[in-house]
Amino acid sequence: MTELLFDKAVNNPERAPVMLLSHGAGVGYDSPFMERLARALAIHGVSVVRFEFPYMQRSRNDGRRRPPDRQPVLLEHFIELVRWCRSEVGSDRLLVLAGKSMGGRMASLLAARPEMTEVHAVTCFGYPFHPPGKPDQWRTGHFGDIRVPMAIFQGTRDPFGKPEELDDQPSLPSRIELHWLEGGNHDLRPLKRQGLDPDALIDESARLAASFLHSLRPESVLL
Numbered sequence: 001m002t003e004l005l006f007d008k009a010v011n012n013p014e015r016a017p018v019m020l021l022s023h024g025a026g027v028g029y030d031s032p033f034m035e036r037l038a039r040a041l042a043i044h045g046v047s048v049v050r051f052e053f054p055y056m057q058r059s060r061n062d063g064r065r066r067p068p069d070r071q072p073v074l075l076e077h078f079i080e081l082v083r084w085c086r087s088e089v090g091s092d093r094l095l096v097l098a099g100k101s102m103g104g105r106m107a108s109l110l111a112a113r114p115e116m117t118e119v120h121a122v123t124c125f126g127y128p129f130h131p132p133g134k135p136d137q138w139r140t141g142h143f144g145d146i147r148v149p150m151a152i153f154q155g156t157r158d159p160f161g162k163p164e165e166l167d168d169q170p171s172l173p174s175r176i177e178l179h180w181l182e183g184g185n186h187d188l189r190p191l192k193r194q195g196l197d198p199d200a201l202i203d204e205s206a207r208l209a210a211s212f213l214h215s216l217r218p219e220s221v222l223l
Contacts, residue, residue, distance in 0.1 A: 002057060005029055005050040007038040016047045017094040017213040019123065020085050023080065024104030025068050028056045028198070033100060033187050036199050037125065044117035046096075046213055051081050053103075054220075074106050082110070086118040094216060097121040098209075101160070102187065104152075105139060122150040123209045123217055126186045129161030133183030145175055151177040151212045152207035154195050155184020 009016035019041060023029050028078060029050040037046040052060070054077055055069045067189050068074065078097070086095055098108035104124030111122045130137050143150075156163055163180060181201045183190040188201040198204075 002051055002054075002077075005038070007048040007050070007080060009045045009047040010043050011045050013047055015093070016045050016087065017096055017121075017210075017216075018089050019046050019048045019096040019098045019213075020070070020078075020081055020107075021048050022099035022106060023049045023056065023097075024101035024103055024126070025049075025050060028052050030059060033202065036202045037100075037206055040203045041210060044207055044210030046206075046210050049081075052100045053077055059185070068102060071106075071109070074102075075110055078106055078110050079116075082116070082118055094120045094213060096121045096123060096213060099125070100121040101126045101128050102129075108150065109147055111140055111150065112142040114145075114147070120215060121148050122146065123204055123212070124152045125163060126158055126188065127154060129165070132159035133212075135165050138169065140169070140172070143176060146173070146175065149175050149177070149216060150210060151179065151190070153179050153181060153208060155181050155186065155188050155201065157183060157185045160186055162176060173204060177212065179205070181205060 001105045007026045021038065023034055029052050034050060038050055041048050053069060053074050055066045089095065095118055097111055104127050107122050108124060111119055124197055129139055153162060181188055181204060183194050186199040188205060189198055190196040190201055
């Protein structure tokens, strides 16, 4: 089993939604973004299990920076963690796939598989709708296959997908919510002139994500 980091929900942890949270392409599960997000989610009643993909574990072990594994390797590792997590928390807990950037994309791809019946929801923080500067390479083709509620939390300055770019695309499926965080970049950092705490939008995304998850019930989310 891969090494995990746990952030238990502050309130009612025995019944709280459980979020399996994956990192982005360039940094691991203990980056400042991931630390702040996990703590904020726990404060708002969501238990978080953080993990790393195999390439990031290897980089941590030998200090050599690596590109992400191929998609099948990433997804297979995610599946192993989903099955383990479900066996640990039981069948009646809300289990959520989540991720930052690349991790969010992998979570959404996994949720689009019909056999993934263990999963009740998806949350993505800074979804990579397209590579920066390449808005013709859209990454939403699988969205129509996602059978559970999904929420995306996106900064309005994110080079991986901005409001005006989304406006030029077909509407997202009704089960997918998109929350824009004003002034946020890909790491949900606001502009200095906004006068906000640097972590304010991360905290806001955690509050919104928790509200989204607390509105769901495991027995009623599959469509």
